[in-house]
Amino acid sequence: MLTVTDNARAAVEDLAQQAGVPSEGGLRIAQSEAQPGNFELALVPAPQPDDQVLDQTGDTHVFVEKGAADALDALTLDTDPAAQGPGFVLTPQG
Numbered sequence: 001m002l003t004v005t006d007n008a009r010a011a012v013e014d015l016a017q018q019a020g021v022p023s024e025g026g027l028r029i030a031q032s033e034a035q036p037g038n039f040e041l042a043l044v045p046a047p048q049p050d051d052q053v054l055d056q057t058g059d060t061h062v063f064v065e066k067g068a069a070d071a072l073d074a075l076t077l078d079t080d081p082a083a084q085g086p087g088f089v090l091t092p093q094g
Helices: 006-019 066-072
Strands: 026-031 039-044 062-064 075-079 088-092
Touching (some): 006 026, 006 075, 039 066
Antiparallel strands (some): 026 039, 075 088
């Protein structure tokens, strides 16, 4: 299952608060329809019925589209320190 670092959790929480996302909302990761093999991240007001809800600790929620769950299974969501502004990276667990 995709893991979420403390840095990513804090970044998601900050972004959600700034965007006015309701408490049941969060960051959703889904496969990109435009670019197969890539993922799209979006703040959403609630998960889709088939989404995996990964992070239910505190005020931060991360949802993974059912079709993307297997591809993300051995990865970690973290923040990208080189990004200007909020940025996320997916890295192998380990």
